[in-house]
Amino acid sequence: MWKFLHPYAKAQRSYELAGTLLPWFAVLAVVSFVLGTAWGLAFAPADYQQGDSFRIIYIHVPSAIMSMGVYTSMAIAALIGLVWQIRLSDMAVAAMAPVGAVFTFIALFTGAAWGKPMWGAWWVWDARLTSELILLFLYLGVIALYNAFSDKALAGKAAGILTLVGWINVPIIHFSVEWWNTLHQGATITKFAKPSIAGPMLWPLLIMLLAFTCYFAAVMLIRFRNEILIRESHRPWVKQLLLKSA
Amino acid sequence: MNPRRKKRLTIILSLVIGLGSAVGLTLFALSQNIDLFYTPTELVQGKGKDKRLPEVGDRLRIGGMVVPGTVSRDSQSLRVSFDLVDAGGPIVTVEYDGILPDLFREGQGIVAMGTLKDATTVVASEVLAKHDEEYMPAEVAESLKGMKHFKPEYTDEQLKGQH
Numbered sequence: 001m002w003k004f005l006h007p008y009a010k011a012q013r014s015y016e017l018a019g020t021l022l023p024w025f026a027v028l029a030v031v032s033f034v035l036g037t038a039w040g041l042a043f044a045p046a047d048y049q050q051g052d053s054f055r056i057i058y059i060h061v062p063s064a065i066m067s068m069g070v071y072t073s074m075a076i077a078a079l080i081g082l083v084w085q086i087r088l089s090d091m092a093v094a095a096m097a098p099v100g101a102v103f104t105f106i107a108l109f110t111g112a113a114w115g116k117p118m119w120g121a122w123w124v125w126d127a128r129l130t131s132e133l134i135l136l137f138l139y140l141g142v143i144a145l146y147n148a149f150s151d152k153a154l155a156g157k158a159a160g161i162l163t164l165v166g167w168i169n170v171p172i173i174h175f176s177v178e179w180w181n182t183l184h185q186g187a188t189i190t191k192f193a194k195p196s197i198a199g200p201m202l203w204p205l206l207i208m209l210l211a212f213t214c215y216f217a218a219v220m221l222i223r224f225r226n227e228i229l230i231r232e233s234h235r236p237w238v239k240q241l242l243l244k245s246a
Numbered sequence: 247m248n249p250r251r252k253k254r255l256t257i258i259l260s261l262v263i264g265l266g267s268a269v270g271l272t273l274f275a276l277s278q279n280i281d282l283f284y285t286p287t288e289l290v291q292g293k294g295k296d297k298r299l300p301e302v303g304d305r306l307r308i309g310g311m312v313v314p315g316t317v318s319r320d321s322q323s324l325r326v327s328f329d330l331v332d333a334g335g336p337i338v339t340v341e342y343d344g345i346l347p348d349l350f351r352e353g354q355g356i357v358a359m360g361t362l363k364d365a366t367t368v369v370a371s372e373v374l375a376k377h378d379e380e381y382m383p384a385e386v387a388e389s390l391k392g393m394k395h396f397k398p399e400y401t402d403e404q405l406k407g408q409h
Contacts, residue, residue, distance in 0.1 A: 048387030083255045119374045120347035126282040168266045180280045185379040198382040
């Protein structure tokens with residue numbers, strides 16, 4: 001059933017596939033970023049309570065969703081890397097981690113900038129904010145651990161285990177607003193019910209979500225290709241590639 | 247799946263499940279302490295299984311809905327007091343001296359941090375507004391909830407008393 005995937009365990013094939021996919025994601029990201037930003041910031045109606053300040057949702061929510069989504073992708077890649085011992089999976093984890101860390105930082109920063117005018121505080125140690133901060137530290141831990149070993153096979157294994165174990169935090173972040181009483185409000189769109197946001201405000205949010213996803217895919221593919229070239233630099237195909245482009 | 251992969255998968259899954267349940271049990275045991283605030287019911291009737299009551303003078307956070315019609319402002323200063331309630335339970339009074347957040351309204355959820363003056367009164371040093379997860383344009387909110395929303399206004403005299 002998974003036979004069609006087998007050729008991609010070879011670094012060269014994966015490198016080429018990443019190169020083919022890259023421009024598509026990049027173009028889609030740019031288009032949806034422009035569309036979503038213009039629609040969300042200029043054309044969506046202002047909120048009945050928060051006025052124009054609510055527009056920060058168009059950055060805050062997609063980056064927060066991505067911070068958890070990227071971590072989950074890393075956990076899946078880490079599991080595959082550890083169980084099937086596919087080196088490319090470890091490279092994918094290393095390629096994704098810094099991107100996810102940036103998303104987490106953006107979510108925390110925009111959240112603080114949103115919280116000050118609306119709640120009246122930059123930061124509150126409630127369960128949602130604290131668990132998201134822990135997610136940032138987990139990302140930094142994975143990045144640090146991967147770079148702490150000069151033997152990259154060992155580094156991939158260590159970072160993979162940390163990634164998998166740390167995944168426990170993702171459902172905690174998601175359900176924190178239900179399990180405990182928090183200052184942060186509950187889920188608006190990531191729930192099995194009708195989104196509690198009016199249609200004209202929802203569409204730009206979904207487009208921004210698509211933009212963030214495609215942006216992540218594009219940046220991840222670039223980093224993944226770099227990681228492959230660095231780790232496979234002794235292989236003849238990489239040398240040939242470099243000679244060709246030089 | 248060959249036996250070596252199976253073994254690795256078992257080891258990793260049991261590691262994740264084991265650590266997961268350890269974290270889960272810890273959070274469950276700590277759940278009262280992770281809560282950001284007391285609700286009015288918890289403040290009056292006690293919190294958790296052992297019905298722990300805070301003592302007068304304790305620093306705590308109280309969160310609830312501002313009871314419409316109970317907000318009384320001092321016309322000379324920023325002093326304000328209002329009642330908080332949660333799902334139909336007891337009422338707790340909050341006294342505060344300072345500028346309220348923009349989202350503060352009657353019927354709005356808020357979280358106040360302060361000290362307990364007596365069994366049902368909290369003298370707040372900070373009032374934070376809590377908003378829900380619903381977003382809608384003003385016209386929709388008016389037709390749906392039948393209320394107009396406005397910012398609280400301060401007179402110059404009231405603002406002078408600010409420190």
